[in-house]
Amino acid sequence: MRMPPFTLHTPGSLDEALSLAGDLQKSGQEFDWVAGGTDLLPNYKWHLNSKPHVISLAGVPELTELSEVHIGAMVRLQDLADSNVVHPLLAKASSMVASVMIRRSGTVGGNICLDTRCFWFNQSEEWRESIEWCYKCDCGTGADCRVIPNQNTQCVATYQADLAPVLMCLGATIHLAGPKGNRSMPLTEFFELDGITRNVLSAGELVTHLTLPGDISDWKGDYQKLRQRESWDFPEAGVAVLWKRGPDGSPSDLRVATTGLEAIPGFHSSEADGVLTSWSGESSIDELAEAVRKAVRPVLNTWYPPSYRRKMVKVLTKRASSGMLEV
């Protein structure tokens, strides 16, 4: 496997990075940001939508800050996993990403912006040529989707990153910077559309950091991940359930988010609110689990069949919720 040739840029500050991006944009040249490189570079080796320029963020010092309420995009996943200042559930979810070697290189920003994955896409160039390409990487052929043929309006490649659901439930705000300036939004609004668009980042924009609200220590919960092997594998399904307790000990606030099931992570506010209004303990958890199962629509493009993943969403939701019954 060899990567296609590209020019590597190594800016030393955020400003320099953004001005580089602006310049490339102005001259009509496409580029990718590279953070830890654990996702982008294998994709380059497979010639998946590679670009002639790559801007490395490794030398940008502004992106590495880590505190309870501020997580820089360039914080390494293993540092997040080992951290005792961040919310413990965030550390737990981070520790479940891939393997320790990948976590030492991979970053929070990279994990949030992880490219979507699909059996028909994450393959070598020769392999994809043998299926006459696919919608996500059509190499100029206008190829159809191979998962659900006869529809090429939406890419159904799956978002398989572990951090997003926990961060969404913690109420994270994501901060972006770009040649046109900075902007922020709730993480739940960051993800958008399908397996190709993936999120709101426009050309030249990047994620700088995430901030968390001051009340995160009041939130308890769990993240459950389905995978074949306990290391390395991407989530075939992931469910985060977080809650706050009211004075009587029953949950006063409840958030549920999922990953590994669709082209973007799911934030299931109506399902959570639905059971919270008529909370009755264990049966409410069953109800919630069933509602989340119904809310997700996995397709056949990862290791496990979609019917199984969907059923497991119910089990994972129940397990992630079980702490709510503990007094």
Add this chain to the structure above:
Amino acid sequence: MSEDKDKVEGYRQQSGKLPFPRPGSGGSRGTSDLRDEEAIAGIKGLGEHKHDDLVTGSAVGKPTALVDGRWKVTGQAQYGDDVRLPGELIGRIVRSKHHYARVLSIDVSAALELPGVVAVATGRDASGSFGVLPVTKDEHAMAQEKVRHVGDPVACVAAIDESTAREAVRLIEVEYEELEALHDMRGGLEDSDEPIHDRGQYHIGSSNVQKRVFQEFGDIKGMADNAVASHSSSWKFAGANHGFTEPHAVVANWDPSGRLTLYTPQQVPHYVHRALADVLDVPMHQINVHRTFVGGGFGGKSDPFPHEMCAAILSRKTGRPVRINFDREEVFWVNRGRHPSRIDMNLHADSEGRLCGIETDALIDGGAFASFGHVTTYYNGVLHTAPYEIGAFHYTGARVWTNKPASGAMRGHGAVNSRCAFEVGMDGIAEQLRVDPITLRLANLLPPHSATITGFRVTSIGMRECLERVREASGWDEKFRKLPYGHGIGVGCGFFISGSGLPIHWEPNKFPHATVHLKVDMDGGVTVHTGAAEIGQGSDTVVAQSVAEVLGLPLDMIRIRSRETDTAPVDLGSYSSRVTFMNANAAISAAMEIRQELLDAAAEMTEAPNDRLVIGDRRIYMRDDPKIGVSYLEALHKAQEDKGALVSSGAYRTPPMGRVHKGAGAGIAPAYSFSAYVAEVKVDVETGQTKVLKVWAAHDCGKALNPLSVKGQIIGSCHMGLGQVLSEEMKYGRNGHLINPDLLDYKIPTIHEMPEVVPIIVESNDSEGPFGAKEAGEGPLLPILPAVCNAVYDAIGIRTSELPITPDRVHRMIEDRCKKEEMDPLDLDSPVLRHSELQATLEARASEHAERDFLRASDPDLPDYNNGALFGFNPEIPADEQDERWVVSVTPDSDYMESPRLAGSAWKHAERRHGGGS
């Protein structure tokens, strides 16, 4: 040391000139270490062995780090892709993007115009066919007329670097006419307009059946009538890949003297040697196959491969060395992994708990080429005719071509899947008879020195001890059917050949299986020339140990030269678990020659009678008076006086074995290994996830020449087998595409999935094995699959018949059971066992047999024992010669063909030479 120097005696040399007697060289010590009594088989009470007299206590039986280990851990070992020759070019292969197509034209002009491209080759450059088995040479260096699977080689390029070579591959235009591809192995049984291969007059109808086998032995008609318990199952096994660390790589150099050297990580250099000569049309003596370090083989590097031919063709064209290194994806295109299989199996037991019949029907998916398939088709049947005594054996097997990467030999070749089905069936029979499954097995074992129903000559059998020891070590009696729901324990056994008895290319009595040459010069070090391929399994070490043991030398005085066919005597290579048995036997006989010369010289020097001299640590001395003796070097130099370096040659040939029916040679081996494993598992009933907690693994390897290595093989086999039972699967998506040709999605278990394995070495001291040894490389894989499946049943009452047991599959079965029983998964029960009266009968029989086996193992002059004695026949005569109901048949009759089973239906076609097909 200076004191020692003065004492040098026994050979004429100018003092001070050649200080041989340095520490470590065995120069002139007054006394020798005594023999290590622990290491001597005879003394351990294992009975007399022909090699007992050769034991010197130096090497055999001691846990020994592999002699090439340091090369690997220091990074100095050169694997296939580490070979760098001056002026090398990089080769890449153009591969088919269609499953099945006719190649209409290949336009290489654009590639040749690309700067940096030196040569392009296509099928026209080499039309000779090859294949690992002489009867099925159906491969070519590159496509001749058709491509048969995605990834099939079409052309190749040589360029100055990898990027240029890859770019050149993109520029080669191939025009195809697509043909209708065959993906479902069942379709291979039917007639086709365009069979994937044409075998001429031997073609079976117009089908894609590559090989078919029919075998009936014993009381076939009576088995169902005699049965009080029958277990039927219908298995589906996914294809598995070896998953070795090092992808295939090769360097070919047509050197200035006009000879070809091929550097390749090969398990079987001799077959590549032959195939190269065929394909390149040059005599074998013009070719030197240089086996590099091999980064794992497991059967996946034992065929001659198209890329090896391509590198040689490109090197011949360019006059420069050409290196080809695979991406992991290409490893999956070459494959030769475990066959995807559909196996139907019925087991029958009679009222006395005897196995009155086995019926097996195995359809195996060979993919696009024959590879070892001829043998695999037999092995799926004949390798489960032991270790149990059986009343009838009915086997129908068929291997079909499909448009997938070729299946081939993989650790446990051909035996793994049907063994799994069989051992799970045994568990089912035990359940029906309400007896303990270990007791059932113990009461049905063949004794040592017996013949199986198909006539395999079995020598040593450590099966009973294997079962008893895992039963004890695992706490079986306290756990089986007694663990809480979701937690279970299961047993499985294995039986495997210790070296295929038939050499593929010649009659067994015409040429040896293995030859070893020794050379001992003045320095005293022993150079061993052997063609046995060190593939990480420790073959260099075991040969070094064998020679060291016989000559009484430390291991560092033995130098193994096993890499090049120029210097190594012909050896069949590392497959069928033959190396320790055959090659070490050859090494021992070569060492015995040298030993005799040393003893003769020592006898002359000491004037002691030859037969009273023994060899200890670098010293030859009188058995009863160790003070009288000479050092190793003194004796050596005496022996060298008239002729210089001592050289010797030793060879190993199998004894005459087996019966004479068609196919009788398949599965014949000079010895067989046995194993029994117990696995303990937990199943998450809500997710279907199986976690293997612990494995107790007993393997009878005859004699552990290197216990460290044997334990490593047992643990490694467990890991590999666990992969196949838990998660490894070559998945074919819609359109028949292999969708996981990479190690992220081909799920090899990680350290997290690996349970603690307790290796238990059982030594049955095989009468013909080197120092009593048998194989330990493949057999240990077999029992883990059924042990896990049976443990899952014990845990949740679900009998799987599909591998791997990925959570989604187990979950589906749990759901099915819940639906049937109208229960919630958490409220289901695990099975219980209340012994029937048969349990006591079987226990009594097992202890009777234990006594019988003990006597047979220790007495070499016993009457013959043929399978069938358990059913009341005279053990000294094959049962089929005593009772006409016991049949021996290798072709189906018209009755059978009225309703053949799946693989059996392959017999509905006539061979073309008999009027079939067109």
